[in-house]
Amino acid sequence: MIRFDRVLKKFGDNVVLHDLSFDVKPGEFVTLIGPSGSGKTTILRLLMTLERVNGGTIQVGDEYLTHVERGGRLVPADEKHLRLIRRRIGMVFQQFNLFPNMKVLQNVTEAPTRVLGLSRDEAETKARSWLEMVGLSDKVDAHPSQLSGGQQQRVAIARALAMEPDVLLLDEVTSALDPELIAGVLAVLREIARTTDITFLCVTHEMQFARDVSDRVMMFDQGQVIEDAPPGVLFTEPTHARTREFLHAVLDRT
Numbered sequence: 001m002i003r004f005d006r007v008l009k010k011f012g013d014n015v016v017l018h019d020l021s022f023d024v025k026p027g028e029f030v031t032l033i034g035p036s037g038s039g040k041t042t043i044l045r046l047l048m049t050l051e052r053v054n055g056g057t058i059q060v061g062d063e064y065l066t067h068v069e070r071g072g073r074l075v076p077a078d079e080k081h082l083r084l085i086r087r088r089i090g091m092v093f094q095q096f097n098l099f100p101n102m103k104v105l106q107n108v109t110e111a112p113t114r115v116l117g118l119s120r121d122e123a124e125t126k127a128r129s130w131l132e133m134v135g136l137s138d139k140v141d142a143h144p145s146q147l148s149g150g151q152q153q154r155v156a157i158a159r160a161l162a163m164e165p166d167v168l169l170l171d172e173v174t175s176a177l178d179p180e181l182i183a184g185v186l187a188v189l190r191e192i193a194r195t196t197d198i199t200f201l202c203v204t205h206e207m208q209f210a211r212d213v214s215d216r217v218m219m220f221d222q223g224q225v226i227e228d229a230p231p232g233v234l235f236t237e238p239t240h241a242r243t244r245e246f247l248h249a250v251l252d253r254t
């Protein structure tokens with residue numbers, strides 16, 4: 001579903017991703033871990049086409065983010081092509097960025113009506129079922145300011161799901177939350193991963209969550225995957241010294 005092939009990304013002279021290749025299969029839940037500045041968020045931003053590669057290719061499904069086939073020739077991807085790919089990718093960030101003046105239900109129906117062209121009735125029916133899935137059926141008429149951070153993040157998750165993405169990118173979704181609200185958000189994500197065939201690429205410092213929910217965990221260091229294994233292996237028998245150091249440092253902090 002996602003393929004990075006020899007991707008190079010630099011900001012000025014700073015080479016952030018160097019010859020990076022990895023695959024994520026349809027329906028897999030893959031988590032990226034690694035030290036601050038190792039390039040994890042950059043990978044998600046490339047997939048959202050908020051950044052462009054300096055070399056190599058990125059594929060989502062059968063489409064390339066970098067180029068498109070026209071009349072048997074490969075030409076650079078244009079904005080129309082990127083928009084179509086972007087629709088297949090949802091993202092939930094650390095900041096919830098809900099529309100403050102809209103009620104919860106409207107926050108979830110806005111993009112499906114405007115972007116996917118759903119009727120208001122259809123969008124509302126779907127939105128109610130997503131809001132039920134994230135445990136917020138009783139909050140459809142609330143405004144975001146009346147909700148806790150954890151509830152707001154669950155609205156943001158429902159809003160992403162309402163676009164029916166093939167791929168959902170999660171970037172430190174619990175970092176801005178008080179500790180007592182984190183478990184509820186992670187439980188919702190765990191349930192979505194279990195019951196849908198969405199492909200997940202997740203950046204998190206929540207090692208227990210990564211361990212519980214991931215099919216694979218990729219340890220990142222200096223723009224490269226240095227270890228890629230199921231969580232049961234990576235967390236208990238990491239083969240790379242950098243992975244061991246990183247896990248010790250993170251687990252000591254918690």
Ligand SMILES: Nc1ncnc2c1ncn2[C@@H]1O[C@H](COP(=O)(O)OP(=O)(O)OP(=O)(O)O)[C@@H](O)[C@H]1O
Nearest residue numbers: 011014016034035036037038039040041042043203
């Ligand atoms: N827009 C930008 N302009 C210049 N440098 C950038 C930009 N975005 C990221 N970088 C640099 O790229 C490197 C990787 O950043 P990135 O945010 O991807 O790391 P990360 O692994 O997600 O870190 P963290 O865990 O702290 O979020 C860092 O050195 C960062 O300073």
